[in-house]
Amino acid sequence: MKISVIMLTYNHGKYIEKAVQSVCAQQGDFQLEIIIGDDCSTDNTAEVIDELAAKHKEIKIFRPEKNIGMHANLKKCLSLAEGDYISMCEGDDWYISPYKLQMQMEFLEKNKDCVMCSHSYIEYNQKEDKYSTINYQQDYNGGGIYCFEQLVTEYKWTNFTTYMYRKEVINKLPEFIWELNGADYSFNMHCAVYGNLGIIKEPLSVYRAGIGQWSSLSLIKQQQDTLDFAYISKEHFHKYYNGKYDDIFDKRIEKSIKNLKRVKAKAFKNKIRRFFKIKEK
Structure with missing residues (x-):
C-alpha cells in the first residue's frame, strides 16, 4: 500500500x-x-x-x-x-x-x-x-x-x-x-x-x-459564514444531484440560523453589561 x-x-x-x-x-x-x-x-x-x-x-x-x-x-x-x-x-x-x-x-x-x-x-x-x-x-x-x-x-x-x-x-x-x-x-x-x-x-x-483566517473571525462572523456556506452548498448540491439532498441542507440551514441568532443575542447582552459597568464607574 x-x-x-x-x-x-x-x-x-x-x-x-x-x-x-x-x-x-x-x-x-x-x-x-x-x-x-x-x-x-x-x-x-x-x-x-x-x-x-x-x-x-x-x-x-x-x-x-x-x-x-x-x-x-x-x-x-x-x-x-x-x-x-x-x-x-x-x-x-x-x-x-x-x-x-x-x-x-x-x-x-x-x-x-x-x-x-x-x-x-x-x-x-x-x-x-x-x-x-x-x-x-x-x-x-x-x-x-x-x-x-x-x-x-x-x-x-x-x-x-x-x-x-x-x-x-x-x-x-x-x-x-x-x-x-x-x-x-x-x-x-x-x-x-x-x-x-x-x-x-x-x-x-x-x-x-489562533493564527489562521478562521480563528481571527468573531463568533458572529463565523456563524454568518457557516450559514452562507450552507446556502451555497445546497445550491451546488441541488444542481449536481438533482435536489436529492435538499431536505438535509434545509435542516443544516435551520440550525445555522438558530445558532446565528443565539450568538447575536449573547453578544448584545454582553454589550449591555459592559455599557452599564462603564456607566457605574
Missing part, C-alpha cells in the same frame, strides 16, 4: 519543519509519499522545505509560478498523488503519533463502508500557549461512524490534518467544490456521498489555532 500525504503551506517558515518531520517519522506497513504545495511563500518556507527534501527522498514539492490560493494548490497536489490513500497535514500542524497513518489505513481496510477516516486531536492555542483535547468520537451508528446526513446537519467535521481518504473517492470529486469558499468542508461533504466517515478516538495530531 502507498499513502500520499498532502501538505499545503504558505508562509509557514516557523512551523513547516515540525510538520514535515512528524510525517517523515510515520511507521507502518506502507510506502510514504509527501507532496508539499508551497503557494509562493514570501518568508523562508521554500528554503526550509528544500533542505528537508534533500534529506528525505519521499518528499515532492509543487511550486506554482504565482500565488494560486488554497483551492487550486490542493487540487494540483491531489492530481500529483499516487497513493492508494490520501492523508492531509497542514503546514502549521503536526502529527503526534508515529502510527497515525497506519491506524487510519487499518481502519479503512477493516471498515469498507467508510470512505474517509478522521480522529480526535489536540488544539494548540498559540496566543495563550494552551493545549486542549478535542474528542470527536460520538455515539452515532454504534460509535464513531457518521453518515452524510449526520455530517451535514450536525456539522461534525474535524480539521483537515486529521483526515485520510480512499483515493478512488478523491477521483470522483466534481469541479464545483473548488468554487466554494470552504474547500475542506465541501471536499468532505462530497466524499460522504459515497460512504461514511469513521472517527478514531485517540488524538493523533495537533491543530495550531
Whole structure:
C-alpha cells in the first residue's frame, strides 16, 4: 500500500519543519509519499522545505509560478498523488503519533463502508500557549461512524490534518467544490456521498489555532459564514444531484440560523453589561 500525504503551506517558515518531520517519522506497513504545495511563500518556507527534501527522498514539492490560493494548490497536489490513500497535514500542524497513518489505513481496510477516516486531536492555542483535547468520537451508528446526513446537519467535521481518504473517492470529486469558499468542508461533504466517515478516538495530531483566517473571525462572523456556506452548498448540491439532498441542507440551514441568532443575542447582552459597568464607574 502507498499513502500520499498532502501538505499545503504558505508562509509557514516557523512551523513547516515540525510538520514535515512528524510525517517523515510515520511507521507502518506502507510506502510514504509527501507532496508539499508551497503557494509562493514570501518568508523562508521554500528554503526550509528544500533542505528537508534533500534529506528525505519521499518528499515532492509543487511550486506554482504565482500565488494560486488554497483551492487550486490542493487540487494540483491531489492530481500529483499516487497513493492508494490520501492523508492531509497542514503546514502549521503536526502529527503526534508515529502510527497515525497506519491506524487510519487499518481502519479503512477493516471498515469498507467508510470512505474517509478522521480522529480526535489536540488544539494548540498559540496566543495563550494552551493545549486542549478535542474528542470527536460520538455515539452515532454504534460509535464513531457518521453518515452524510449526520455530517451535514450536525456539522461534525474535524480539521483537515486529521483526515485520510480512499483515493478512488478523491477521483470522483466534481469541479464545483473548488468554487466554494470552504474547500475542506465541501471536499468532505462530497466524499460522504459515497460512504461514511469513521472517527478514531485517540488524538493523533495537533491543530495550531489562533493564527489562521478562521480563528481571527468573531463568533458572529463565523456563524454568518457557516450559514452562507450552507446556502451555497445546497445550491451546488441541488444542481449536481438533482435536489436529492435538499431536505438535509434545509435542516443544516435551520440550525445555522438558530445558532446565528443565539450568538447575536449573547453578544448584545454582553454589550449591555459592559455599557452599564462603564456607566457605574
